[in-house]
Amino acid sequence: MTAVPRRFPDGFRWGAATSAHQVEGGNHANDWWRFEERPGAIRDGARSGDACLHYQRFERDFALAAADAHTAHRLSFEWSRIEPAPGRFDVAAVAHYHEVLAALRRHGLQPLVTLHHFTNPLWIADRGGWESRDTVDRFVEFARFCAREFGGEVDWWCTVNEPEVFAFRGWSEGVWPPGTRDDGLALRVMAHQLEAHGRAYRALHEEDTRDADGDGRAAMVGFAKHLPQLEPERAWFPPDVVRAWFENRVFNDAVLEAAVTGEIRLSIPGAPAVRRRVPELERSLDYVGLNYYTRWKVRALGPEPHVARRGAALTDLGWEIYPGGLEESLVRVGRLGLPVLVTEHGFADARDAFRPRALVESLLHLARAIERGVDVRGYFHWSLMDNFEWADGYHGRFGLYRVDFTRPDRPRERTRSAGIYARIAAANAIEPEVAARAGLAL
Numbered sequence: 001m002t003a004v005p006r007r008f009p010d011g012f013r014w015g016a017a018t019s020a021h022q023v024e025g026g027n028h029a030n031d032w033w034r035f036e037e038r039p040g041a042i043r044d045g046a047r048s049g050d051a052c053l054h055y056q057r058f059e060r061d062f063a064l065a066a067a068d069a070h071t072a073h074r075l076s077f078e079w080s081r082i083e084p085a086p087g088r089f090d091v092a093a094v095a096h097y098h099e100v101l102a103a104l105r106r107h108g109l110q111p112l113v114t115l116h117h118f119t120n121p122l123w124i125a126d127r128g129g130w131e132s133r134d135t136v137d138r139f140v141e142f143a144r145f146c147a148r149e150f151g152g153e154v155d156w157w158c159t160v161n162e163p164e165v166f167a168f169r170g171w172s173e174g175v176w177p178p179g180t181r182d183d184g185l186a187l188r189v190m191a192h193q194l195e196a197h198g199r200a201y202r203a204l205h206e207e208d209t210r211d212a213d214g215d216g217r218a219a220m221v222g223f224a225k226h227l228p229q230l231e232p233e234r235a236w237f238p239p240d241v242v243r244a245w246f247e248n249r250v251f252n253d254a255v256l257e258a259a260v261t262g263e264i265r266l267s268i269p270g271a272p273a274v275r276r277r278v279p280e281l282e283r284s285l286d287y288v289g290l291n292y293y294t295r296w297k298v299r300a301l302g303p304e305p306h307v308a309r310r311g312a313a314l315t316d317l318g319w320e321i322y323p324g325g326l327e328e329s330l331v332r333v334g335r336l337g338l339p340v341l342v343t344e345h346g347f348a349d350a351r352d353a354f355r356p357r358a359l360v361e362s363l364l365h366l367a368r369a370i371e372r373g374v375d376v377r378g379y380f381h382w383s384l385m386d387n388f389e390w391a392d393g394y395h396g397r398f399g400l401y402r403v404d405f406t407r408p409d410r411p412r413e414r415t416r417s418a419g420i421y422a423r424i425a426a427a428n429a430i431e432p433e434v435a436a437r438a439g440l441a442l
């Protein structure tokens with residue numbers, strides 16, 4: 001049998017994803033910057049500092065992406081730059097993001113803009129952050145401002161990134177700001193983020209009715225959902241089964257359900273449940289953004305509730321390399337019957353050793369998901385370049401481009417994966433030779 005290329009639908013978008021705090025550098029007015037000053041908060045005492053100097057180098061970075069045949073790009077606006085004090089919008093920061101969006105257009109990259117990617121202005125954090133309902137109102141006003149200001153320049157808005165990860169890391173595990181360990185508060189924060197999404201969805205549509213990409217419709221609005229597989233470590237051990245069920249429910253299903261029905265129903269054992277109806281949340285997704293990285297085995301007992309499958313191949317961060325999970329997650333979100341964008345997917349691999357193969361395998365699974373009827377419209381690889389990986393500092397290297405953080409000018413170096421990805425994007429297909437280069441036969 002002759003090998004045939006796996007083709008993607010016409011108009012499928014290829015790109016990479018970043019977030020402001022992780023790449024820009026100099027974001028000193030947000031809560032992460034302050035958190036990084038706490039001894040022991042970040043691996044090896046790393047700080048975001050100048051990060052990748054992307055705030056200055058964006059044009060050159062977009063040129064790299066365009067030369068690699070990317071046709072879209074995901075970035076986030078840094079709220080603390082645009083609104084450094086309540087209701088005061090910074091003219092220079094706003095002008096900067098206009099330039100960024102214009103540069104993307106010049107390079108033929110369709111922008112997907114995230115409005116909340118984990119960081120908060122210090123003034124928000126100091127007023128109680130996402131524990132406070134007031135933050136929901138503030139965020140919706142910020143979204144409204146952005147829609148008015150940048151409407152017509154953005155094709156896809158993403159309101160919030162991974163509300164479940166944001167809430168659990170910051171308020172349950174306490175490893176991200178504000179460093180709290182209280183499951184009840186984690187549920188409350190998650191509910192506030194969901195409410196903020198629903199209300200921002202309406203505000204964005206009210207203010208941004210312009211057609212940025214000439215497809216005859218206004219921008220699409222959605223959120224980015226992190227969707228790991230969560231399986232009991234021991235299927236024969238009821239406590240593992242129960243815990244995995246609860247986690248799946250609160251972490252995965254409840255979030256998607258809320259954005260469809262408008263009903264927020266969050267509960268985990270040992271914490272007060274949160275139930276709230278938010279009319280604006282009902283049918284508040286024009287597309288679902290899927291962030292997929294790995295699967296976890298869930299354990300009820302012991303200090304570490306999530307472990308990698310025994311014997312599995314792992315990334316540099318100890319996450320199982322499981323490309324089939326991308327297909328499973330796509331099929332799962334595909335059940336909502338909405339367009340899907342893979343808003344993040346990638347591997348921490350400083351040597352770019354296993355990424356080429358894992359990337360191609362994952363994209364074969366993405367093609368399978370499309371064959372199985374999921375309406376996938378695009379794929380954004382995490383990330384364009386190595387960057388500040390939150391509490392893991394500079395340890396998790398996800399970039400298609402390597403960044404040398406020991407040099408003040410932060411040079412970029414192209415990986416083999418970037419070349420393979422460029423071939424796939426240019427052909428809008430995985431050709432047999434490309435698969436072979438990654439060690440796979442079609």
Ligand code: FCB
Pocket residue numbers: 019022161162165226291344382389390398
């Ligand atoms: C996701 C985050 C992103 C990045 C990747 C590795 O959860 O959205 O910022 O850190 O993980």
